[in-house]
Each structure stands twice: as C-alpha cells, then as structure tokens.
Amino acid sequence: xxxxxxxxxxxxxxxxxxxxxxxxxxxxxxxxxxxxxxxYLGIVIVEGAKSGDAEEVLRNVPEVEKxxxxxxxxxxxxxxxxxxxxxxxxxxxxxxxxxxxxxTRRGRHGFTSIDVNVRAGAKIQEVTGNPVNLSYPxxxxxxxxxxxxxxxxxxxxxxERKKSYPGKPNVVDMLKxxxxxxxxxxxxxxxxxxxxxxxxxxxxxxxxxxxxxxxTGPVDAWELARFLExxxxxxxxxxxxxRKTYARRVSKVPVYVYNIYQFVREFADENIIVTSTRGRxxxxxxxxxxxxxxFKGRRVIIMIGSxxxxxxxxxxxxxxxxxxxxxxTLSTDLALSSCVTAIxxxxxxxx
Numbered sequence: 001x002x003x004x005x006x007x008x009x010x011x012x013x014x015x016x017x018x019x020x021x022x023x024x025x026x027x028x029x030x031x032x033x034x035x036x037x038x039x040y041l042g043i044v045i046v047e048g049a050k051s052g053d054a055e056e057v058l059r060n061v062p063e064v065e066k067x068x069x070x071x072x073x074x075x076x077x078x079x080x081x082x083x084x085x086x087x088x089x090x091x092x093x094x095x096x097x098x099x100x101x102x103x104t105r106r107g108r109h110g111f112t113s114i115d116v117n118v119r120a121g122a123k124i125q126e127v128t129g130n131p132v133n134l135s136y137p138x139x140x141x142x143x144x145x146x147x148x149x150x151x152x153x154x155x156x157x158x159x160e161r162k163k164s165y166p167g168k169p170n171v172v173d174m175l176k177x178x179x180x181x182x183x184x185x186x187x188x189x190x191x192x193x194x195x196x197x198x199x200x201x202x203x204x205x206x207x208x209x210x211x212x213x214x215x216t217g218p219v220d221a222w223e224l225a226r227f228l229e230x231x232x233x234x235x236x237x238x239x240x241x242x243r244k245t246y247a248r249r250v251s252k253v254p255v256y257v258y259n260i261y262q263f264v265r266e267f268a269d270e271n272i273i274v275t276s277t278r279g280r281x282x283x284x285x286x287x288x289x290x291x292x293x294x295f296k297g298r299r300v301i302i303m304i305g306s307x308x309x310x311x312x313x314x315x316x317x318x319x320x321x322x323x324x325x326x327x328x329t330l331s332t333d334l335a336l337s338s339c340v341t342a343i344x345x346x347x348x349x350x351x
Contacts, residue, residue, distance in 0.1 A: 007070040008046035008054060009144055009151055012063050020044050020063040027060050028053055038147045040106045068142055068153035078111050081150045082123040085141055089124040092141075092154040098133035099124065100157070103143040116143055136166060169348045172207065177299045178340060181212045181263055183306035185332050186223040196230025198333040203231075204238040206340055208253050209299060214260035216311060224257075231255065260303075260310075264317045272301045272318040274310050275339045277329055279321035288346040290320050295347045304339055306332045 010033075012020045017035035021044045024033045031053065034045045044064075046057075054067050071092070074084040085101065093099055101121045103113040120143060121132055137157040144151045180203065185195035203211045213228070235252060242250040264272070271294040280287045294300050303310050303318070315321050324330070324342035 005048045005050065007073070007151070008049045008057070009068045009070055009153065010044040010046060010057065010061075010064045011066040011068075012042055012044060013065065014041045016063045017041065017044050020061055023061045023063065024057055027056060038107070040146060043144070043146070066159065068144070068151070068155065070151045070153055072152040074150050074152070076107070076109060076145050076148050076150045078115065078119050081116055081143060081145075081152070082119045084150070085120040085143060085152050086123040086127040088152050088154055089130070089139075089141055090127050093124075093128050093130050093139055096130070097138040098131050098136075098157075099139045099141060100132060100134050100137035101141045101143060102160075103145065105145040107145065107147045109145070113145075116145070171344050171348065174295060174344055174347065175206050175340070176209045177295065178206075178208050178344075179210045179212065179267075179299055179301045180208055180336060180340065181214045181258075181260065181301060181303045182336060183260065183304065183308070183310070184213050184215055184219065184224060184227050185306045186215075186219055186227060187307075189223060189226045192223050192227040193230035193233075195333055196227040196232075197234035197237075198230075199336055200231035200234025200236075201238045202234075202333075202337040203253050203255075204235040204242070206337065207242075207250065208340070210254045210256065212263060213255065213257045214263050214303075215257075216260050216308075228255075228257075260314065264314050267301055268317050270299065270301055271297045272303060272320075273343060274303045274315055274318040274321045275324060275335070276305070276309050276315070276321050277323050277326075278309075278312070278315075279323040281326045282322045282324050282342050282346050283326075287320070287322060288349060291322075291343060291346045294319055300343075302339060302343060304335050306335075 010020060010024070021033035021035040024044065024046055025031060028049065030050070031046050031048045037043065037045050054069055057064055058067055071088045072084040074080040089099065101117045103116040105113045105116065120141065124130070124141065125132060140155050140157050140160060142153045142155065182199060186192055239250065239252050273294065282288065303314065324339050330338055
C-alpha cells in the first residue's frame with residue numbers, strides 16, 4: 001500500500017552481506033538492514049522501506065544481485081505457502097501471462113524446494129488460470145524460506161538473467177566444425193612449455209573439431225616435445241573443469257602434428273581461412289559474407305602463425321585471408337582464441 005512501510009529481501013554474494021547492509025542503511029537512513037538473518041549467508045532483510053526504495057538500492061548498491069519487495073509472509077508450511085503464493089499471484093499476474101515458481105529453502109523442513117514449486121504452482125494455476133512456463137516466464141513468483149518463515153515476491157521474468165534465451169545463438173556446433181592449424185612456438189624450453197599450456201587451454205575451451213600443430217620444416221625435437229607437453233597439460237586442466245561444469249558431454253580436442261605444406265596439400269580443396277596482418281579486415285561486410293558462406297560447408301580450417309606468420313605461399317590455397325584486428329599483431333598465446341572468436345562472431349553477426 002502506498003506510503004506503508006514494506007520489507008525487502010536482498011540477495012548478495014556470500015561474504016558481502018554486511019557490506020551491502022551498511023550501504024543500504026547509508027543510502028536509506030529510514031530503514032534497518034539485517035545481514036545474514038538466522039545466520040544464513042547471501043541475504044539481507046531490509047525493514048521499513050518505502051515505495052521507490054528498491055529502485056534506489058538497485059541503482060546504488062552493486063553488491064545486491066537481486067532485490068525483492070516482500071508481498072506476503074507466512075509460516076514455512078506447504079499449505080500456507082501455496083495459499084499465500086496464490087493470493088499474491090492473483091494480484092500480480094495479468095490475464096494470459098505465464099509464470100514460474102522459484103523457491104530457495106534455508107533450514108530443516110519436511111519438504112523440498114521442488115515440493116514447494118509444485119504445490120504453489122498448482123495452487124496459483126487453480127486460482128488464476130494462468131499458464132506455467134518454467135523456462136522463460138513473463139513473471140516469477142519467488143518463495144524465499146528462511147527458517148520457520150516464507151517470504152513471497154513477484155518480479156518480471158527477465159530479472160533471472162539466464163545464460164540462454166529464445167533466439168540467442170549457440171556456437172558449440174559451429175566450433176566443432178573448425179579445424180585450427182597452429183604453427184608451434186619453439187625456442188627456450190620453459191617458454192615453449194608455457195606457450196603450449198596457454199594454447200592448449202584455449203583450444204579445449206573452444207571445443208574445436210581438431211587442432212593440427214604445423215611446423216614449416218624440421219624442428220628441434222626437444223623443443224617440440226616440450227611445447228606438446230604444455231599443450232596436453234593445458235587441455236587436460238581445462239577439460240577437467242568442463243566436465244565438472246557442463247551438463248553435456250565434453251570430449252578432448254584431438255591433436256595432430258603435420259608439416260604445414262603437406263597439410264595444405266591434403267586440405268587444399270577445403271574451406272581454408274588464413275589469419276594474417278596482410279589479409280582483409282574482418283569488419284568489412286564482404287569479408288563477413290564470405291565467412292558466412294564458408295561455414296555452410298562441412299568444416300572450416302583456420303590457419304594461425306606463431307613467432308612468424310603463415311607463409312605467404314599458402315595464401316594461394318586459402319579461400320580467404322583475414323586480419324582480425326587491423327593494426328595489431330597478436331601475440332601467439334592470444335592468437336588462437338582471438339582469431340577463432342572473431343571469425344565465429346563474423347559468421348553469426350546479423351548485418
């Protein structure tokens with residue numbers, strides 16, 4: 001109600017609750033902020049807030065990641081929560097708007113967060129008739145359970161900031177079509193190893209279809225061995241993180257060693273892109289259109305230099321020579337990730 005004091009619930013990174021609470025009280029002298037209620041991390045309860053205070057906090061306190069205006073409070077009981085959520089939703093949802101229920105439960109209870117979502121969602125649908133959309137709802141009913149109490153709020157669905165949304169491109173399949181031919185970084189054994197680690201991490205991060213290490217001729221065996229050892233170390237360390245992080249299956253990028261001239265002979269009929277400061281600027285419309293066309297094929301081969309650029313005689317065998325950052329010569333440790341990222345961006349960019 002207009003002019004009536006309200007309660008806010010702020011969510012923060014763990015460890016920043018007290019910082020956020022102090023900042024809120026300095027910004028809004030009429031409120032009292034309570035960090036870590038009941039000892040629970042990542043939340044701050046704000047008492048005595050007024051209309052417009054939530055917007056002020058979001059504008060001025062970056063430690064606050066989400067902020068909810070508490071619209072109902074009830075005992076942490078499934079039936080009570082469902083009834084309260086339905087009352088709030090009936091006032092907040094317009095006809096036809098989709099909704100989802102998101103519950104965070106703190107403390108010991110005889111039910112799970114999923115139980116709350118199901119029970120409250122069913123009650124809301126019964127009362128309002130609005131459809132459920134768990135992926136991209138118009139509105140979200142937030143149920144924050146703190147010990148023996150439940151706080152209920154409603155926000156727009158966009159506050160959730162999901163990693164994906166309808167129409168957002170996913171380039172994983174495009175990256176698997178890419179084969180990179182990378183000239184090795186040789187010389188000092190320590191430097192070769194470190195450079196191998198960085199290139200290996202970059203290649204595995206991008207989940208390339210394959211990586212070819214392409215020397216131009218005979219090279220020192222021990223320098224190449226040290227570079228490849230670093231390459232493997234970088235790939236393995238990144239792969240371990242990927243397998244822990246991703247729900248989907250992730251495989252190690254296959255690696256081969258091939259003389260650069262023999263490599264070009266074998267792949268001469270394919271879609272080869274050479275990266276070079278002598279190439280066309282990737283920002284040019286004509287260049288981007290050509291890249292889009294090349295990605296319509298089975299695979300795209302990207303050739304990248306090291307201390308020296310890709311030999312100019314190879315340019316004749318490419319479909320395109322591109323300069324990804326005109327005016328700048330990329331260092332070897334940045335070249336693979338920068339070139340692949342720029343080329344993929346060009347392929348998906350809508351003019």
